[in-house]
Amino acid sequence: MNNNVIVIGGGPAGLAAAGKLQDFGLDVVLVEKQPHIGGHLNKWYKVFPDFTDASEITANLTAGLGKTRILTNTNVTSIEGSAPNFLVTTSTGEKINASAILVSTGYKHFDATLKEEYGYGIYDNCITSVELDMMLKEKNVKTRDGKIPKKVAMIHCVGSRDEKVNNNYCSRVCCTNAIKVAIEVKEQNPDCQIFCLYMDIRVFGRGYEELYRTSQETHGIQFLRGRLSEASEKMDGSLLLRLEDTLTAKPMRLSVDLMVLMVGMEGNSELASVADLKLGCDRFYATAHQQYSNNHSHREGIFLGGAATGPKAIMESITDGRSAAAEIASFVAKNQRIINNGQVPSLV
């Protein structure tokens, strides 16, 4: 066996894992399908709850990569052999030996056109949370015809907790992200009124609840408890939203200039057949055990990290990537010890 570890996916989990793995003295090859490393971090402006610049996080993680060999614009096309002697082939035709593999391929955003009743791709002023972050980054939150919106609605749970799109799970980060962007829109356009349409506010992490409270106390963000049933476009391009304010039990109509769909996360299962990985019923990769083997896949020597195993915030992905790195380092060390002692490695 060799000292090589292949990390597939260069988002926050993959970058964090690669950094730690090379600190452990392993030879790391990071395979990224996009032209740049950073993953979804490249799309975000600032990150909740403390408004850290996404670029600062990427820079920090990249600085820790050390001698890691980075292959961008590259996919893994096949994985042969078994632990600890894998042979990985990439889309460029390169063959790399590896004793362990980390799959940190993250997630993709829910395709909002599937919720046709919300009108994404049909109505001009219906955008996704990803598009809003780009507008915020350019300090240019405007309606399609270039006006500053006076009323903005953040629609929670789009593509999450919804049997109708086969996503029963909660994407976890959208609530806090909605609150973060609401504050940012308000800071950039102080005259703007902002409504968050939610079912439950799930702000679970350190500092998240405080952010929620601040958004109400300091920024006057309004929260309406009700799931959007449908939106329609008015002649002037503004949108008419139909919901029930369930806390006062009143069906209501709300006119807004801009509607932001907080799109949820979906599992990136591209490597399922290449790496022979199992999927959970949520279509994220299944782990060997949900409690105590959360970075192990069902295959020995192939590890999982970050949002590949379910929706995670940036900080959680970083932590999970490093946790996977510790699992891999111990796996490699154990196998080397076995070989040095002349024992046959166990497959269990």
Add this chain to the structure above:
Amino acid sequence: MTLFETVLGDSDNYFSIFNTAIIFIYMSKLVDELKQDIQYQHGMNACLNCGICTAVCPAAEVYDYSPREVMNICQTEDEEWLIDLLKSDKIWFCGQCYSCKPRCPRGNSTADVILALRRLSVRHGYFAESEKGRQQLFAKRVFGENMLKRGYTLTAENITPEHFPELGENWEYYFEHMKEMREWWDVPMDKENSAGSHRIIPEKDMDELRKIYKATGAMELMEAVEKGMEKKLGSKKEVEKFWDNWVETADSRNYEMKH
């Protein structure tokens, strides 16, 4: 010690509020009966009270009606709330458009739950407690009896110009010349296996239909409507007065309820 005794025995500790709830569930019959209804089983999973059904419901826009409220009451399994619901106008406002069903993120269908509630309300006579509920008598005597007699819910003869003045002169003319006009169109009245809603369905098929109505409990429900009205209004004679009043004025509110 039975479950019941266990629960009562604990009633003075601080969990008594939960025990009370357990007693209700344990003793409840209506909720159990509701849960037996296959349409209820299909329509009710777990409701998270998101309000998407009420937001999209056309009836909720004009009436004091909220599909979410209906689901929530069913979900609490509170016997008293359920009885209040069954006695109220609310369960009769739903127009069965099923807009709620394709939207619910939990795959519930309030429109189906409503049908189960209506059956329960009729079976137990609660329907007669509300104005909208009492209109079941007209539904039974018009649609129900039409079905059993002719195999159709509504025939042109039911649409009297007095009840439907908004249909205007054309309808009045048609109503008076129905027989002749239908000859022109080649859909004659009362001809066996002819086209249209005024055809005669062969007795053999009608027999089958009546058997289905009996086997599915629809007959029983129709009888329950007559019985429930009689109980509420005091006598068969009073039920006929209620009926005549409606035939005459087309508005059930014109009958003065004694209690």
